[in-house]
Amino acid sequence: MKTLLKLEEAAILLFCIFLFSKLNFAWWWFPALLLLPDIGMIGYVVNRKVGAFTYNLTHHRLIATMVALYAITYGNDSWKLTAVILFAHISFDRTLGYGLKYNDNFQHTHLGTIGKKSIN
Numbered sequence: 001m002k003t004l005l006k007l008e009e010a011a012i013l014l015f016c017i018f019l020f021s022k023l024n025f026a027w028w029w030f031p032a033l034l035l036l037p038d039i040g041m042i043g044y045v046v047n048r049k050v051g052a053f054t055y056n057l058t059h060h061r062l063i064a065t066m067v068a069l070y071a072i073t074y075g076n077d078s079w080k081l082t083a084v085i086l087f088a089h090i091s092f093d094r095t096l097g098y099g100l101k102y103n104d105n106f107q108h109t110h111l112g113t114i115g116k117k118s119i120n
Helices: 002-021 029-033 036-045 048-057 061-074 077-095
Strands: 105-109
Touching: 002 029, 002 077, 029 077, 036 048, 036 077, 048 105, 061 077
Parallel strands: none
Antiparallel strands: none
């Protein structure tokens, strides 16, 4: 099942690339902006709780959906680009096994634990 979910996320990423190709932006904008949602990690400078909140804010599909609905409603290409990048980044992360964060630890995500397993 895990492989199937990763394939689904990869398909969404490919669909986002297709949607980006329909926008009127130079091709280099996509790779340049793809990792921008990771700015949400800046909250971890404050503490784990704030970090989890800010990270999840920039990695939650509900937020991306709200941005997409705004973009479609008002026909604004910059907001469309923002929505495509958010969805693409989220799918890219989840393809790699990164999920929404819990407050206790950066490695503790809704998809499981990420990173090296500690040997005790």
